[in-house]
Amino acid sequence: MQKDVRKFGISDKRGRVKTSADPYISGEGLKEPALCSSCKAFYRNKRWDLDPKAYAAMENSPEANWVTCPACQKIAESYPEGIVTLRGEYLWDHEEEIRNILRNEETKAMAKNPLERIIRMDREGDDLVIETTEEKLAEHLGRALHKAHQGELKVSWTEEHSICRVTWERGA
């Protein structure tokens, strides 16, 4: 692993071009430990984590810095970076099962990165629309659904807004 003193500088865009368009701080520049009062995620050792015991140990510390984490900000402001649209007759015949898959995948993703969350999951006409805080989660949900229920999957990225659009469709 290369340690670069410019790691947190503006010039560093290695593989993280999309993050630069993200108006929400990912943690860089935050004073540690930073604690999110809404979801109890915390930022320590340069990463976001969810761990109720560790949170409880830090919350009364004078060292604690109170913040709203980027995921909670995106949820509060309805700022999705991933949009998944599901459609087709098969979807509504298996709605419960499909919703469960999506929620389970969100839980698994959050265990690895607490900032990956579903903002909302709503029926809009004949579509089921899921918005996510991170692009990666949208792609992940689409792939998980495709793996479990086949159908047709399309994943596209809009560079300038760093939004990942995923559509999945399956007929009867």
Ligand SMILES: [Zn+2]
């Ligand atoms: Zn939060």
